[in-house]
Amino acid sequence: MFGIRSKIYCPKQRYIERLLMSSSLLDVYIKVIRGDCDVTNSILRLEPGVSVTMTRVSPGRTMSSHILRINNGDPEEIKSQLLRRGVRLVRILGNNTLWVRARSCSACSLLSREDCVVIEGSPISDTEITYRLLVPGLGALRDILRSLVSSGLQPVVIKRAEHIETRDLTPRQLEVLLFAYKKGYFDTPRRISLAEMAGMMGIRATSLRDILRRALKKIVRKYLIDMGFLVDQ
CATH class of the missing domain: 3.30.70.260 (ACT domain)
Structure with missing residues (x-):
């Protein structure tokens, strides 16, 4: 073609x-x-009552960085849930922001x-x-x-x-x-x-x-x- x-x-x-x-x-x-973004799919499986929005992505060949905004929920608990669901690295930045590293989609x-x-x-x-x-x-x-x-x-x-x-x-x-x-x-x-x-x-x-x-x-x-x-x- x-x-x-x-x-x-x-x-x-x-x-x-x-x-x-x-x-x-x-x-x-x-x-x-x-439909293969590990971070998005992990967010969708967070426990009820927790609300997180992905605001930015910095793509890489094998790993990508993501910035998440916490709308509702405890940062430490959200970090723990994300790590259990396959996200590789989570850093807490302030009260409502997470820096997340995960496999690239x-x-x-x-x-x-x-x-x-x-x-x-x-x-x-x-x-x-x-x-x-x-x-x-x-x-x-x-x-x-x-x-x-x-x-x-x-x-x-x-x-x-x-x-x-x-x-x-x-x-x-x-x-x-x-x-x-x-x-x-x-x-x-x-x-x-x-x-x-x-x-x-x-x-x-x-x-x-x-x-x-x-x-x-x-x-x-x-x-x-x-x-x-x-x-x-």
Whole structure:
């Protein structure tokens, strides 16, 4: 249906090729349907009288982090119930927030392997979740949608915007950020060091650190503006 690629690319070549095809970074919101989220399923099995809402997800290839808001119930008891139901790690943050680590669902695992950076995931029902992605061009977005469709996740693009302002990521910053993300630099624990990554990319560790710092600052700033914590000037 979609044709077969006649050429095989290494990951870094593919990143660079897509950056050359599109000078714009896409900010994309995609809704998918999945039923294999361990955290969601654990929440549904909590004892009567307990109310917990998942507010954010940070996807990983094998493990994902989740932020839960406690609407009703004792944090220690909820932590105990979640751990008994297969959640790997629960940290209590304040009186009504939990940080939870659990096995990645099919959607989180798939997206963490695609050519994109997952900024966040926001559940909207027991089976639906909306992801915000940074995608290096339309070609990468089409491939992501193909993968989601073939996995039965029923993707729907909710919003797509192109960024052309000078404060957005440069092609070099995006290349480095994608490479770091795919190699596990942002995983806990890290799967690769800054020095190892610099060697693979053929640049100095100090230069790589500076590129990453500038890129992450831009992403954090954009996120804070979108959330209403900063005013875009």
